[in-house]
Structure formats: structure tokens, C-alpha cells
Amino acid sequence: MSVLARSLEHEEPPVASPQIVPSEGRPAIMAELYDALTQKGLSLVDITWEQQRLHESRRWSVVEMLSTVDFTHVGEADRHLVWNAGRAELTTKPGADRLERLADVECRRWQEKNPTVAAIMQACGTWSRYWNEEEAHHETAFNRLSTVLRLERISDATFIEFRKVFPDDDMLRTLTLLSISEVVAAVDYGQCSQMVQDPGLRALFKQVAADEVQHMNYFVSFAKALVDSGAYHAKEAFAVAHLFLRDGGELHGSKRERVESRDTHVNWWDQLEHREGFYAPDALRKKEQLIFHALKRITGITVTSREGVEDTWMDLVGC
Amino acid sequence: MPDAQELESYIRRKFAENVGLTEAELFSEDLTLSTLITRSERMTNSVDLMEAFARTSNGLRKDFGLRVRLPALSLDTPVSKVLAVFMGEVTNPERKSA
Numbered sequence: 001m002s003v004l005a006r007s008l009e010h011e012e013p014p015v016a017s018p019q020i021v022p023s024e025g026r027p028a029i030m031a032e033l034y035d036a037l038t039q040k041g042l043s044l045v046d047i048t049w050e051q052q053r054l055h056e057s058r059r060w061s062v063v064e065m066l067s068t069v070d071f072t073h074v075g076e077a078d079r080h081l082v083w084n085a086g087r088a089e090l091t092t093k094p095g096a097d098r099l100e101r102l103a104d105v106e107c108r109r110w111q112e113k114n115p116t117v118a119a120i121m122q123a124c125g126t127w128s129r130y131w132n133e134e135e136a137h138h139e140t141a142f143n144r145l146s147t148v149l150r151l152e153r154i155s156d157a158t159f160i161e162f163r164k165v166f167p168d169d170d171m172l173r174t175l176t177l178l179s180i181s182e183v184v185a186a187v188d189y190g191q192c193s194q195m196v197q198d199p200g201l202r203a204l205f206k207q208v209a210a211d212e213v214q215h216m217n218y219f220v221s222f223a224k225a226l227v228d229s230g231a232y233h234a235k236e237a238f239a240v241a242h243l244f245l246r247d248g249g250e251l252h253g254s255k256r257e258r259v260e261s262r263d264t265h266v267n268w269w270d271q272l273e274h275r276e277g278f279y280a281p282d283a284l285r286k287k288e289q290l291i292f293h294a295l296k297r298i299t300g301i302t303v304t305s306r307e308g309v310e311d312t313w314m315d316l317v318g319c
Numbered sequence: 320m321p322d323a324q325e326l327e328s329y330i331r332r333k334f335a336e337n338v339g340l341t342e343a344e345l346f347s348e349d350l351t352l353s354t355l356i357t358r359s360e361r362m363t364n365s366v367d368l369m370e371a372f373a374r375t376s377n378g379l380r381k382d383f384g385l386r387v388r389l390p391a392l393s394l395d396t397p398v399s400k401v402l403a404v405f406m407g408e409v410t411n412p413e414r415k416s417a
Binding site: 167168169170173236239240242243246247248249258260310313314317318319 | 364365374378381388390394
């Protein structure tokens with residue numbers, strides 16, 4: 001055998017040159033994740049790349065954003081909004097840490113039984129690192145503002161209390177709850193951005209609201225993929241929506257006559273402090289509409305009222 | 320229309336079945352909802368509890384044609400109070416029929 005023949009025999013398949021990689025469109029959340037994994041055959045590497053592209057395209061700097069705020073322009077009512085936001089955002093880190101851990105546990109539980117569900121879980125756990133990083137921006141931005149503005153100090157005891165990790169639950173319930181939490185946060189921050197006087201502070205609230213909308217869309221996408229897989233039942237999504245929307249439900253947050261006292265974890269919406277004469281974001285109707293829309297996207301079931309959510313949930317529960 | 324006693328024993332039985340505890344465990348100690356969640360192997364949190372209420376309500380609807388909607392109850396509510404709320408709903412002439 002000649003040297004030439006031998007070298008041809010061991011020739012490796014040609015490597016695609018960078019020039020033939022197809023051009024990528026604008027980064028976006030995969031709304032049809034189950035379809036992407038099953039029909040389109042995307043791998044976790046592909047999905048992670050999309051997550052990375054979107055994350056990079058949305059990055060912003062807290063330091064730069066704060067440099068645009070004119071502290072002399074921030075009135076008493078606006079200061080109170082900042083203080084509440086900073087305290088509330090302390091609870092997001094344990095939320096993201098827990099999601100990462102739960103998603104990985106669930107991934108391994110499903111790996112043999114249903115590799116697609118395992119991949120959805122892993123995609124969700126992988127994305128939680130971006131969620132955590134983005135929420136860190138929100139937490140530090142508002143708390144730094146509170147410090148500079150010399151607002152009521154958040155004690156280390158409160159900081160540690162707000163870092164308590166939410167107990168584990170069914171993954172579809174968890175993702176629906178997180179979707180709704182992001183709906184409430186996005187609407188509240190959107191309202192804050194319209195109320196505050198200083199343009200720099202307005203831009204900060206607007207940016208954070210936009211981030212929360214993006215997080216909500218991610219949670220909806222993961223929850224929908226679980227329902228699409230057939231491994232999770234729409235009932236769980238409706239149960240959580242009913243928990244928020246029912247009379248005296250979570251949607252009313254700390255404005256409820258009675259807030260459950262828990263020693264296990266802190267729900268940020270229960271801890272907002274409302275002060276007499278100060279504006280507090282509400283917009284219940286808008287939040288309800290967005291929750292109905294999220295339920296439609298997750299489960300495919302249309303509801304248009306709180307009663308409709310309860311009736312649908314009760315039908316799904318059965319006897 | 321069943322009498323009140325019949326309805327009460329139905330609600331007790333169905334609710335105990337749905338939370339996965341015996342009627343004796345549930346009602347003799349008059350457990351609070353938070354203790355009930357801790358004791359029941361089927362319950363993780365208040366969403367499970369809500370579902371147990373819903374199954375009991377759906378049973379009343381299916382077997383007696385009664386429609387019951389329960390308000391949000393705090394976790395320190397004793398089960399005797401839950402039973403009273405159920406009974407108030409099923410005997411309330413203003414309630415909607417199924």
C-alpha cells in the first residue's frame with residue numbers, strides 16, 4: 001500500500017468551514033420547546049446557545065443605569081417604591097437556586113422514562129443561571145439606590161430571612177407559580193415606571209419590567225413543553241392560577257386582610273409595605289388578563305374570568 | 320334532598336378520603352389545616368389541600384347536585400371550621416345549584 005493510499009484511507013470527513021454556518025435570526029425564546037426537541041431534533045447544546053444569545057442581547061449594566069439617576073429628583077413616594085423593590089428582589093436568588101436544583105433532580109428522575117422531559121428539565125435548569133444573574137441586577141440596583149438615598153436599612157436578619165428557599169413542589173406547579181410571580185412583578189414595575197419622576201429611575205423600572213416579561217415568557221415556554229409532553233397535567237397549572245385569583249388569593253399580596261404566616265420561605269408579594277398616602281401598584285385586571293393568557297399558552301385552554309379558572313380547574317380535578 | 324346529617328357524614332367521609340387520613344384522625348383531634356398537611360402523606364402544600372376541597376365539592380355536585388365554592392382558608396383553620404363552612408354552603412338557599 002502506498003503512502004498516498006494509506007493517507008486517503010484514514011482521511012477524516014471534511015469539517016464545515018465557519019462560512020457555511022447558517023445565519024441566525026434575532027435571538028428569541030423558544031415558544032415551542034417540545035416541538036424543537038422532538039420534531040426539529042434540537043439538542044441541549046443548540047437550546048443553550050439560543051439562551052446564551054438572548055441573554056447576551058439583553059445584558060445591561062447596573063452601574064451605568066444608576067449613573068443616570070438624579071438622586072435629588074427622587075421624591076418620598078418614589079423612594080418608597082425603590083425600597084420595596086429592593087427588599088422584594090432579595091427572594092429571587094433562592095428562587096433561582098431552587099429551580100436549578102429541582103430541575104436537575106427532575107431531569108435525572110425522567111432520564112430513563114422520558115428523555116424529552118429530562119431534556120426540558122435540563123434546559124430549564126440551565127436557563128436558571130441567566131435568570132439568577134438578571135435578578136441579581138434587579139436586587140443590587142434597587143438596594144444600592146436605597147443605600148445611596150439613605151432609606152430604611154435592610155438588616156442582615158431580613159436579608160437572611162428573605163433568602164429562605166421555597167419548598168419543592170410539582171414542576172408544572174412551580175413553573176406556573178413563577179410565571180405568575182413574573183406577571184405580577186412586570187405589571188408592578190411597569191406601573192412604577194409610569195409613576196416616578198426622575199427619567200433615570202423611570203428607565204430602570206422600565207428595564208426591570210421588560211426583564212420580568214422575558215422571564216415570564218421563559219417560564220411559560222418550559223411549562224407548555226411539560227404539558228405538550230403529556231407527562232404533566234393542565235390541572236396543576238390551573239390550581240396555581242386559582243390559588244392566586246380566588247377571593248383572598250395570592251394576587252392581593254400584602255393587601256389581603258390576612259397574610260399566611262410561614263416559617264419556611266418568603267413570598268415577596270406578601271412582604272410589600274404599603275404606606276398611607278403613597279402610591280402602590282395594583283392593576284389587578286391587567287394581571288388577571290395576563291394570567292389568563294399565560295394559562296392559554298401553557299395548556300391551550302381559554303379562560304376569560306376568575307370564575308372560569310375555578311370552574312375549569314374543578315372540572316380537571318374531578319371527584 | 321338529603322338531610323343535614325346525611326350531608327355532614329358524606330362531607331366528613333369524602334374529605335378524609337381525599338386528604339388520605341381517617342375520619343377519626345381528622346376530626347377527633349380537630350386538626351388544623353397546617354397539621355393536616357404535615358400528617359398526610361398525600362399532601363405537600365396548600366395547593367394539595369385546595370384540591371382535596373375541590374374533590375369533595377365535586378362529589379357533592381355529582382352525588383347530590385349541590386354546588387359548593389369554598390373561600391380561601393388560613394392554615395390555622397381547624398377542620399371543624401372547614402366542615403362548618405361546607406355545611407353553611409350546602410344548606411345556604413342562596414347558593415347556585417349545580
